[in-house]
Amino acid sequence: MEYRELGKTGLKVSRVGFGGLPLQRVDAAETKKIVKSLLDTGVNFIDTARAYSVSEGFLGEALEGVREKFVLATKSMARTKEEMERDIDISLKNLRTGYIDLYQVHNPNMEQLEAVMAEGGALEALEEARRAGKIGHIGVTAHSPKVFEKALTLPWVETIMFPYNVVERQGEEYIRLCQEKNIGFIAMKPMAGGNVENGSLAVRFILQNPAVTVAIPGMAAVSEVEENAAAADDHAPFSEREKEEMAALEKELGTQFCRRCNYCAPCTAGIAIPNVFLFAGYLRRYDLAAWSKSRYDSQAVKADACMDCGACEERCPYHLPIREMLKQAHTALEAVGKDEK
Ligand code: SF4
Ligand code: SF4
Incomplete structure (x- = not known):
């Protein structure tokens, strides 16, 4: 497994990390097996979220005794200081640890990002938690290119997470800027929300971009961990057949696949x-x-x-x-x- 420095954080992370959302469809026992396979394959970055219901709790249980072997990241939709303080404490309790390496502001829109940074906003809680040693670093996750662009200019942002995959390349220029500014880039939705079925090809596509620090496919089985870890170690150039497969995917999904850019807003009826x-x-x-x-x-x-x-x-x-x-x-x-x- 290859490891990279996660931007300004200085943390060393495996190029494939673990996305914790799908843990919602397994149980605590299966999560333990998955965490064991992460150790076996050298995957050391785990990302979860307050919003993924049981995910933090299952991980906390599975990480008993091995927590120090991982770089642990989670995130919260809290926008105010008070809410964020509460969420950080819940995450610590769920994850059964006294310290979370990376805490992220989860998918704010432009107004919410401003609220996070305003007086009494969530950033105050994150900075206090960092001073208190509860968290190590602060990042942002986004789906909107505008938020990505803005996050690149904010000195407190140490990592940015954004969708990147065979069919979602709209962030490529900003991803390059992450590398230039030494901001860790975490590629979410490597399988385009499950639309790309050849997981190995999807991971290889993302990791051939040197500006990507770590890709975090969601996983809910040991076999998926093994497949993704093997893909990270596969540096072979794409074959003609694989190139054709990617082109076909782009063509097929391009007409039916929402990139969550939100340019369609505002909906006249108020639908998100x-x-x-x-x-x-x-x-x-x-x-x-x-x-x-x-x-x-x-x-x-x-x-x-x-x-x-x-x-x-x-x-x-x-x-x-x-x-x-x-x-x-x-x-x-x-x-x-x-x-x-
Ligand atoms: S439907 Fe809206 S969010 Fe989805 S790709 Fe189109 S503009 Fe972007
Ligand atoms: S009301 Fe329907 S057609 Fe009009 S903007 Fe909203 S989703 Fe689109």
Whole structure:
């Protein structure tokens, strides 16, 4: 396994890390096996989130006695100081540790990023926690290129996490700037939210970009850890067949795949369009039915509120048939649990 310095943090991380979201569909016993396989394969970076329900807790249990062998990262959607203080303490308790290496501001939009940095904002709590030795470093995760661009200019940002994969290359220029500014770059959604099925090829594609510090595929099985770790060690150039496979993927997904850039906003009816596609994608690809459904149910406005005005489609740079996709997503998400009733 190859290791890289995670930007300004100076932490040494394996080029493939562990994305903890899919732990929601396994149990504590399986998580222990997965953590053991991380040790066996040399994967030393673990990323989870307050928002991934049981993920932090399962990891905390599995990390008993081996926590020091890992660089541990988590994140919170808290935007105020008070909320962030509370979340950091919950993360520490869940992860059964006195110290988290990297704590990230989870996916803020531009306004939320400002709120995080304002007086009484979450950044104050993060900086205090760092001074108190509860956390080591501070980062940001984003889906919006605007937030990525802004984060590159903020001196407190030590790492940035952003989607990067065969079909989502919109961050490439900013990823290059991360390297220039010595900000650690963490590639999330290496499989494009489960849309890229050849996991090995997906990981190799990302890691051939030298500006990527670490890619964090979500994993929920020992076999996935082994496959991704092997892919990180495979430095062979792409064969013609693999190049064709990637080109075909780009073509196929390009017309139906939401990159969560949010350029389609604001929706006239108030639908959070990329969220709907995210939940439907996780339902379809990862079989995270309960998680997807509960997230969808918590949306203030559901997809069936679409008024068919078409404004979003005019703004989508990828020309996605948003209205049709929303209908399909709504039908799939509303069907969850119906069979059991
Ligand atoms: S077409 Fe539907 S989803 Fe798109 S902006 Fe109009 S109301 Fe919103
Ligand atoms: S629907 Fe289009 S504009 Fe909206 S977030 Fe997805 S890719 Fe971006």
